[in-house]
Amino acid sequence: MQILMPFATRMITADGALPPRFSLYAIVQVLASALIALMIREIRREHLYHTDVPPRAFAQSGVRNICLAAMFGVSVPVSFLTTSTGAYLCWLTAPLVLAVAQRIQNRAPTHA
Numbered sequence: 001m002q003i004l005m006p007f008a009t010r011m012i013t014a015d016g017a018l019p020p021r022f023s024l025y026a027i028v029q030v031l032a033s034a035l036i037a038l039m040i041r042e043i044r045r046e047h048l049y050h051t052d053v054p055p056r057a058f059a060q061s062g063v064r065n066i067c068l069a070a071m072f073g074v075s076v077p078v079s080f081l082t083t084s085t086g087a088y089l090c091w092l093t094a095p096l097v098l099a100v101a102q103r104i105q106n107r108a109p110t111h112a
Contacts, residue, residue: 001035004028022079022087026072033069037062059105067101068094 008028011021044058079087
């Protein structure tokens, strides 16, 4: 990721066809968010954390990363189907999507 992220960032700011450049950046973000979600799952499953860490912290982080991966993933086909602003608008929905996911998660009963 330390090599891919700067390369993808440089690609999205370059000249040329936007959808492939945009998609490369979004796919790198999907990979990063998905890998972090998998790491959180593994940490929780193998109990690789201090006992004072509340289980809800893992759930919140996992949901946040899954939402980000989904949002970036949705933006890939949108970049090919719309103008450049349409694809970027997908990214602007992140705070709204995360707020909705957090509300839904807060309504769910906690299972420690």
